[in-house]
Amino acid sequence: xxxxxxxxxxxxxxxxxxxxxxxxxxxxxxxxxxxxxxxxxxxxxxxxxxxxxxxxxxxxxxxxxxxxxxxxxxxxxxxxxxxxxxxxxxxxxxxxxxxxxxxxxxxxxxxxxxxxxxxxxxxxxxxxxxxxxxxxxxxxxxxxxxxxxxxxxxxxxxxxxxxxxxxxxxxxxxxxxxxxxxxxxxxxxxxxxxxxxxxxxxxxxxxxxxxxxxxxxxxxxxxxxxxxxxxxxxxxxxxxxxxxxxxxxxxxxxxxxxxxxxxxxxxxxxxxxxxxxxxxxxxxxxxxxxxxxxxxxxxxxxxxxxxxxxxxxxxxxxxxxxxxxxxxxxxxxxxxxxxxxxxxxxxxxxxxxxxxxxxxxxxxxxxxxxxxxxxxxxxxxxxxxxxxxxxxxxxxxxxxxxxxxxxxxxxxxxxxxxxxxxxxxxxxxxxxxxxxxxxxxxxxxxxxxxxxxxxxxxxxxxxxxxxxxxxxxxxxxxxxxxxxxxxxxxxxxxxxxxxxxxxxxxxxxxxxxxxxxxxxxxxxxxxxxxxxxxxxxxxxxxxxxxxxxxxxxxxxxxxxxxxxxxxxxxxxxxxxxxxxxxxxxxxxxxxxxxxxxxxxxxxxxxxxxxxxxxxxxxxxxxxxxxxxxxxxxxxxxxxxxxxxxxxxxxxxxxxxxxxxxxxxxxxxxxxxxxxxxxxxxxxxxxxxxxxxxxxxxxxxxxxxxxxxxxxxxxxxxxxxxxxxxxxxxxxxxxxxxxxxxxxxxxxxxxxxxxxxxxxxxxxxxxxxxxxxxxxxxxxx
Numbered sequence: 001x002x003x004x005x006x007x008x009x010x011x012x013x014x015x016x017x018x019x020x021x022x023x024x025x026x027x028x029x030x031x032x033x034x035x036x037x038x039x040x041x042x043x044x045x046x047x048x049x050x051x052x053x054x055x056x057x058x059x060x061x062x063x064x065x066x067x068x069x070x071x072x073x074x075x076x077x078x079x080x081x082x083x084x085x086x087x088x089x090x091x092x093x094x095x096x097x098x099x100x101x102x103x104x105x106x107x108x109x110x111x112x113x114x115x116x117x118x119x120x121x122x123x124x125x126x127x128x129x130x131x132x133x134x135x136x137x138x139x140x141x142x143x144x145x146x147x148x149x150x151x152x153x154x155x156x157x158x159x160x161x162x163x164x165x166x167x168x169x170x171x172x173x174x175x176x177x178x179x180x181x182x183x184x185x186x187x188x189x190x191x192x193x194x195x196x197x198x199x200x201x202x203x204x205x206x207x208x209x210x211x212x213x214x215x216x217x218x219x220x221x222x223x224x225x226x227x228x229x230x231x232x233x234x235x236x237x238x239x240x241x242x243x244x245x246x247x248x249x250x251x252x253x254x255x256x257x258x259x260x261x262x263x264x265x266x267x268x269x270x271x272x273x274x275x276x277x278x279x280x281x282x283x284x285x286x287x288x289x290x291x292x293x294x295x296x297x298x299x300x301x302x303x304x305x306x307x308x309x310x311x312x313x314x315x316x317x318x319x320x321x322x323x324x325x326x327x328x329x330x331x332x333x334x335x336x337x338x339x340x341x342x343x344x345x346x347x348x349x350x351x352x353x354x355x356x357x358x359x360x361x362x363x364x365x366x367x368x369x370x371x372x373x374x375x376x377x378x379x380x381x382x383x384x385x386x387x388x389x390x391x392x393x394x395x396x397x398x399x400x401x402x403x404x405x406x407x408x409x410x411x412x413x414x415x416x417x418x419x420x421x422x423x424x425x426x427x428x429x430x431x432x433x434x435x436x437x438x439x440x441x442x443x444x445x446x447x448x449x450x451x452x453x454x455x456x457x458x459x460x461x462x463x464x465x466x467x468x469x470x471x472x473x474x475x476x477x478x479x480x481x482x483x484x485x486x487x488x489x490x491x492x493x494x495x496x497x498x499x500x501x502x503x504x505x506x507x508x509x510x511x512x513x514x515x516x517x518x519x520x521x522x523x524x525x526x527x528x529x530x531x532x533x534x535x536x537x538x539x540x541x542x543x544x545x546x547x548x549x550x551x552x553x554x555x556x557x558x559x560x561x562x563x564x565x566x567x568x569x570x571x572x573x574x575x576x577x578x579x580x581x582x583x584x585x586x587x588x589x590x591x592x593x594x595x596x597x598x599x600x601x602x603x604x605x606x607x608x609x610x611x612x613x614x615x616x617x618x619x620x621x622x623x624x625x626x627x628x629x630x631x632x633x634x635x636x637x638x639x640x641x642x643x644x645x646x647x648x649x650x651x652x653x654x655x656x657x658x659x660x661x662x663x664x665x666x667x668x669x670x671x672x673x674x675x676x677x678x679x680x681x682x683x684x685x686x687x688x689x690x691x692x693x694x695x696x697x698x699x700x701x702x703x704x705x706x707x708x709x710x711x712x713x714x715x716x717x718x719x720x721x722x723x724x725x726x727x728x729x730x731x732x733x734x735x736x737x738x739x740x741x742x743x744x745x746x747x748x749x750x751x752x753x754x755x756x757x758x759x760x761x762x763x764x765x766x767x768x769x770x771x772x773x774x775x776x777x778x779x780x
Contacts, residue, residue, distance in 0.1 A: 032107045035127075035134035036164045044131050046408065046451030052135045053077070053086060053220040054407055057227065059128035060088035060211060062404050065234055066122060067092025071252070075227060076242040083146070084217050089153075089210040096154030096209060098173070104129050105160070105171045116279040117291070118267040118442045120259050120346060122404040134169075136213040137162045146214055148174065153210040224248070229398035229405035233437050235352060253356055259346050259403060264293040265330065266339040267442045269372035269379055273330045274323075281319035285312045294337035308332040342367060342382035345439045346403075349386075358388040359432070360469035368457030370442065383440035385458065387465035390435070395427040397466075398435040401443065401453070408451040411436050411462050423462070425481065425536070427470040434470050436462065478514060483524060484531045486512050491541050497724050498543045500594040501525050506720045509694050516694060543597070560770065567766045571759050576751050578607040581743045584634045586735060587625070589613055589676075591641035591650060591719065598724045599640070599731050606735045608638075616650055617657070626661035635674045638734050640727070643681040644698065644716035645708035651678055679734050680727060681719050683712070694721040 034040025042048060047055045057075055064073045070092035078085050107130055136149040148159040159174040222243060231239045231250035236257045239250040268276065280288055289301040305312050308329045310321070321329070342365040350361040364387075367380040399406045412424045427434050444454040455462070467479065490507045491499065505521050508514035514524075532539040554562065579585050587609045590596050596612045603610040609628075611621060629635045639654065641647040655676040662674060686692065695715035698705060708716075722730075 032167075032169055033164060035107050035130055036137050036162060036169055038138050041131060041134055041138055044127070044449055045135075046447060046449030049139065050219055051221050051407070052139065053084075053215070054223040054226060056086060056132045056135060056213065057088065057223040058230070058405065058407055059132060061227070061230055061239070062122040063129065064088065064090035064092060064209075065230075065237065065404070067094055069093045070237055072238040072240065074240040074242070075223070078242070078244060079217065082217065084215040084220070085212060086215065087210060087212040091208050093208070096152045096158070096211075097156075098158070098175070100154075101152060101158060101160070101173060105133065105162075105169075105173075107134075107169045116276050117263050118272070119261055119263045120402050120439055120441050121261075122259075122402055132211075132213060133160070133162065136215055137164075139218065140216050144216065148172070149214045151210075151212040151214075153212075154208075225396060225398070226405045226407060229400055229435065232356070232398065232435055233348060233400045233403045233405075235348070235356070254352060257346075257403070262293040262296075263291055263441065264340045265333040265337055266379055267381055268330075269370060270327065270330050270377045271373050274326055277318050277321065277326055281317065283318055284314065285310070285316050285318055285321070286314060288318055289333075292333065292337070293340065295333070304332055304336055305329070307336070339380065340382050340441075342384055345382060345384045345441070347384050347386055347439055348437065353386070353388040353435075357390055358435075359391060360387075360389045362387040362465050362468045364461045364465055366461060370444070381440065381442045381457070383438065383458065385439070385461055385465055386435070386437040387469045388435045388437075389427075389469040390433045392433040395424070396433050397424055397427065398433065400435065400437040402439060403437075406453070408453060410453040410455045411458075411466075414455075414459065414462055414466075423466050425534070427466070432470060434466055436466065478512075480527045480530075483508070483514075483527050484536050486514075487528060487531070487537055491538070494724050497598065498541055499724075500543060500720075501528055502594060502718075502720050503598075503724065504528070504542070506694060506718070507723065510691070510721065510723075516696060560773070563766070563770060563773065567762055570762060571755060574751070574755055574758055575607075576747060576754075578744060578747055581747060582738075582740055584636050584738050585630050586636050586638065586738055587611060588638045588640070588679075588731065588735075589617070589654065590639075591615065591647060595640070595719060595727065598727055602728055602732050602735070606732075606739070608735060613641075613650065613654070615646070617654060622657045622661050623665075625658060626665045629662060629674070631666060633673065636738060637674070637676040638679045638731065639676050640680045640719060640731070641678070642716065642718045643683070643686065643712075644718070645704040647681075647719070648708065649704045651676055677734070679730050680722055681717055685722070685730075686717055689722065689726065691717060691721050 031040065034044055038049060041052070045052065045055050061073055061075065064070060067090060070090055072091050074087070074089045076085070076087045076089075107127075133150055137145070140146070140149070146161070148161040150160040152158045152160065157176040159176060161172045163170040163172060224241065224243070227239060227241050227248075228250065231237070234257060235253035236255055238252045241248045241250070265273070277288075285305065286298060286301055289295045289304065290298060295301045295304060302312075308325070308331075310325055310329060345365075347363065350358075350363065353361050364385045365382075366385075367382050369378050370381050371378045397412050399409060399411045401410075412422055414423045438458060440458075446452040446454055470479075486508055487504050490504055490511070491497075501524060502521070505514070505524050506516075508524065509516045514520060528537060528542060531537040532542060586606075588599065588603050589611045590599065591613050593612045593614050596610060600610055602608075611617075611625070613621070635658075637654065637658070639651050641650055655674070658676070659674050695717055698708065698714045698716045719727075
């Protein structure tokens with residue numbers, strides 16, 4: 001993937017580092033004393049202290065899962081003698097002995113080298129167990145640290161304490177009989193010289209291995225969600241989780257899980273292969289080759305060596321190979337073995353996930369290109385991603401990589417369509433859990449802790465998969481977050497306007513094909529309510545004028561604020577009638593209250609009264625209008641209403657009622673000087689702005705329905721289908737056509753001169769008044 005393409009994809013990420021084109025796995029050798037210092041452990045684990053316990057649980061459970069014959073794992077967290085105890089026990093084959101423990105406690109080396117092989121493995125951090133030992137030491141204050149902070153029950157019971165020096169980390173191991181009768185005096189804890197008492201319950205007494213860590217009491221992140229995620233991708237194991245008296249059982253759902261331990265040469269660049277040879281330099285060449293897919297047969301492995309020009313004896317080691325021999329071996333191995341088909345990767349499968357209650361499942365197979373040092377050395381890395389969604393009271397995403405939960409949250413940082421909407425936002429309010437399970441034998445880590453994953457190769461597929469399994473099934477085909485995204489685009493088009501939900505609804509119908517149905521409108525209303533609560537949409541930009549508010553207490557906190565506002569209102573409030581010297585008198589009447597605020601700025605600009613009918617006008621509105629109309633001057637009512645039987649009849653009805661009331665008030669015929677002119681919505685505008693698909697079915701019971709049907713058919717259009725800007729333009733053009741601009745500009749100049757005079761005169765008085773009030777304030 002080229003750098004410029006990286007820059008495009010980065011737009012869908014939040015706070016994630018991008019590796020350069022020659023990224024390699026990061027396997028830095030830590031400084032020894034980092035294991036016993038909080039700052040060092042933060043770097044090694046990629047965690048802050050509150051997440052240390054969660055880190056320990058994950059790594060200890062992963063270690064247990066790698067054992068053969070594992071059936072049950074127990075994780076217990078409890079408070080004991082003023083400290084926090086973490087115990088992880090399992091019944092798998094293989095146990096700890098003195099030799100293994102000494103190896104783990106050699107902090108100058110990573111006890112596991114499996115991280116160097118490109119295989120599907122739960123292992124992530126080669127020195128994870130060492131980090132657990134270090135955490136149990138570093139979290140304590142020096143004067144409160146117990147003598148032993150770790151207990152391992154393996155072939156024997158071992159009490160372990162770390163003793164760091166200036167250059168190394170020494171340790172003390174005390175062997176105790178596995179039977180708990182011996183050395184019971186060491187089982188009690190005190191702040192200066194305490195020891196571990198693992199307190200394994202009778203139900204766990206037959207477990208083969210148990211690791212316990214004593215930590216100080218501190219606020220930790222509960223690992224419940226992580227354990228739940230691990231249990232879902234490891235259905236062959238019973239996991240029991242106990243946390244301060246509460247107990248949870250994640251029971252096994254199927255037989256043993258087979259994870260192929262073979263690696264393939266096609267998952268290594270030449271540089272990767274050289275690094276692996278160096279890590280395994282003490283291994284014999286033949287044994288090394290038989291780890292690769294297609295080379296399990298030792299005789300075939302020898303043929304590969306012969307073709308590469310290497311005549312190796314059974315005991316010859318990798319360290320004896322020259323650089324050219326390694327390069328030729330890589331070439332021959334690549335030519336003689338087949339690449340791995342992604343469909344051969346181990347997965348859990350749809351049948352399993354559906355058996356544990358998954359509502360939706362999606363599986364994506366693919367490959368990504370990993371670049372080598374030279375263009376021709378690149379390799380195609382296969383991967384599979386499983387997605388499953390489950391009913392839940394609360395939306396959450398389980399992120400799993402190679403059959404274990406990820407505590408690095410690599411995927412929830414993805415952004416869905418807009419920078420404010422992460423994948424977690426997508427499913428949070430849908431009442432589901434989504435599990436993402438990535439299976440890939442070659443993971444590229446971006447930090448020393450191997451907690452930050454290069455997720456770029458999987459970005460598009462992750463977004464596609466989450467959408468597929470979390471999308472609510474609506475007839476509209478739109479999910480919630482598409483509606484939020486399009487709503488924000490509409491608002492950005494008109495940055496100075498505020499909207500009603502109905503206006504947004506018709507814009508979605510017009511621009512994006514959203515269904516023009518009542519149920520779709522109700523759904524949009526619910527989506528936008530939640531979006532405003534979560535601040536995904538600016539709550540200031542969507543208004544509800546159907547519920548007016550009346551504020552009576554002034555906002556001014558000081559006398560100066562009130563005086564300043566008072567003087568400003570006098571100056572700004574001064575005006576003279578603009579239509580008095582015009583040949584016509586103009587008003588704007590609109591059917592819908594919700595759209596009145598869209599055209600209100602135009603009416604204010606041209607001093608045109610704005611009357612909201614909210615359907616048919618009341619008698620009071622008609623009566624007051626008739627009194628307001630000037631005698632002997634033409635009155636023009638600019639009307640905006642729906643194109644439906646009622647909307648057209650309102651216009652006709654308004655004209656008749658105004659003329660009748662003018663006669664009642666003035667006792668003169670008003671037929672010739674009152675004109676009601678429809679500005680919107682008209683048939684011509686439906687055609688001009690291509691609004692044909694924004695119709696609604698006509699209500700048969702509507703007044704004048706038969707007449708409307710004869711003229712226009714059974715389709716009706718609401719005024720809201722016109723965009724705000726079109727409404728503004730239509731009204732402004734209609735008003736400007738009625739203005740005598742010479743008279744208008746003359747009156748503007750007159751108002752300007754008066755304002756300047758008032759501002760000068762009031763300025764002096766304002767200053768005097770402010771000083772007097774300031775004096776009063778100072779005197780209390």
